[in-house]
Amino acid sequence: MVAYVTEDRRPQTPAEADGTTGLFTALGKMLKLLRERKGLTQKEFGELVGYGPDAISAMERGVRTIRPEVLEKADELLDAGGLFKEAIPEVREAMSRVRTRHPEWYRSYAALEAEAVELHFYANQGVPGLLQSGDYARAVFSHRRPLLDEQTIEKRIADRLSRQQVFDKWPAPMCSFVLEEVVLDRPIGGRAVREAQLKQLLRIGVLRNVEIQVIPTGIEDHPNMGGAFNLLTPQRHPQVAYTEIQEFPRLITDPEEVRKIVDRYGMIRAMAFSPKDSRALIDKKLGEL
DSSP, X not given: OEEEOOSOOSOOOXXXXXXXXXXXXXXXXXXXXXXXXXXXXXXXXXXXXXXXXXXXXXXXXXXXXXXXXXXXXXXXXXXXXXHHHHHHHHHHHHHHTGGGGSXXXXXXXXHHHHHEEEEEEEESSSOOGGGXXXXXXXXXXXXXXXXXXHHHHHHHHHHHHHHGGGGGOSSOOEEEEEEEHHHHXXXXXXXXXXXXXXXXXXXXXXXXXXXXXXXXXXXXXXXXXXXXXXXXXXXXXXOEEEXXXXXXXXXXXXXXXXXXXHHHHHHHHHHSOOHHHHHHHHXXXXXXX
16 A cells, blocks of 8 residues: 555644744753853763753754753753753653644654654655754755745754654664765755764764665666655554655555565665765765865
């Protein structure tokens, strides 16, 4: 069966009217204020709570959920006097409403991605959303046609970055990405954005549960000319595939159709550079900027 997602495709937003955006924005501002008052850098604070400086920056800007365990530690580390602990119930409730963060037509996929035990991506146009930096996502949405208003752009960036919490889950899902080399070369957003994005790929690529591979442009016998796709294995459910062309999404659940895409993905991975050699290539391109 090929399932076409045909629900209302009007732009929806991460927190719509439920106040979630305001909650995380307020918590982020308080976190930044108390962290700076303690004289801690984002890197230093991140090391204390188990997150990188980019994640802390996203939390402080309100574009990434501050998870309950971070609030618990922050309350003590920053002498918040119970302020952050009091917010934990509201944060848990907001997290349970994760589906309202995505457009209606996208929610079925978003729910599958959030609970997946395996995630595999083939990208031939741009960096997949799970790997994008905030500035790269902003460049993508800012140049989309028809144009989006500033509020919608910011909320869609928040949507995209919130999905990256999948890397923080435990048990961690196994994730693999195969990127066409042209994806690394395309200067979306300009030189500075490209540089930061390449660095982001290097950071995420060393996670134990993540493998990033690059398929060279010079491949003569390419096994997939049909466009980008994702493969997901939801918890306790069969593997499915997802494609999206010109914003028309397809969730593919028929076992035989999924098998064909899995086979194609295996061939793509075999033709791509190894994760180690791919990191070396990304690092080389970074050094050439």
